[in-house]
Amino acid sequence: MLARRSMSRVTDEAPTREQLLAAIAAAGRVADHSSMRPWRLIELRGDDRERLGRAIHKAEHKRGRSTKPLRAPLLIAVVASVRKSGKVPDWEQEAVASGVAHMLSLALDEQGWGVFWRTGEYTRSKAVAKAHKLAKNERLLGWLYVGGKPVRERETRRKTIDPESFLSAMPR
Template identity: 30%
Template sequence: MTTLELLHSRRSVKAADMVAPGPNAQDIQDILQAAHRVPDHGKIGPWRFIVFNEGARQLFGQTLKDIYAAQNPEASAKLLEHQQNLFLRAPVVIAVIASPDRAHKVPEWEQHLAVGAACQNLLIATHALGYVGQWLTQWYSYNDEVNQALKLAPHERIAGFMYLGSATQAPTERERPDLSERITHFPTS
């Protein structure tokens, strides 16, 4: 597959539709190496990764359940069980943490763009290895107690949780915005 074919064929697959096998330890290292090789003005590396293996996914699921229950005392047992199983939807979960250097001369906005590029490279590398992925941000991406559980520094934020695994069926094409409506040529009229 050429690089363009790879890029044109990448699709997100819902985490709930993923199955084992997921990337093994060497695959994860290769995926993270690709994520690490993005444009990075100032050579800051304003990102870091947290990999959740099988036991960690179960443990963190309990953490999510506990946080959700404390913040939503009216939540049903079924909803709490759902929260507990969020990280069990795919064989591998990797949190991408934006860790900008606010004192650096490179604007923080550019550093966040580099983090987004790391997320994209992570997904492309996953696809190149024959796996599927989904970049998710749900309530737990924006929760201070989750940040504390992950030991995030005050300036850090969760860019997303990358769910990785194998597809139960070939991903289908989704409707996308019309590219021609998003292209102009300078000078515009």
């Protein structure tokens, strides 16, 4: 976990479906109040990315299509599927879906893939929701852009945080 870093540039190599399924199985171990499984993932490869590009431009009131989704060979849309519950509020269910995205990023990084979680102002637009055929109770949390790790990696590394400054005692 200390070694994980996001890769904004990746190569055209991508995980196979089998590798992806193994990483998803690991991510599915996320803590989940009442085991509601309030999430699902959508795999975008090839032309799917162009359809997303068109939806992004539609959301931005532009013609044609955005080339942003072409930055990686595989995009994984992370969807929070919030279910009605008297016990588990919406925010807890979104926290589970977010946890899945983080754990999936880690699992793919561990498999040797480059991953970058991206969003944009268009993430929760109608056009983008329609392109993913989201139901009324579903909200996108963005996309994991996944591809091969470049041989010469020039990303600057974020400093490891000072854990002391993130931990305090309970105020009295």
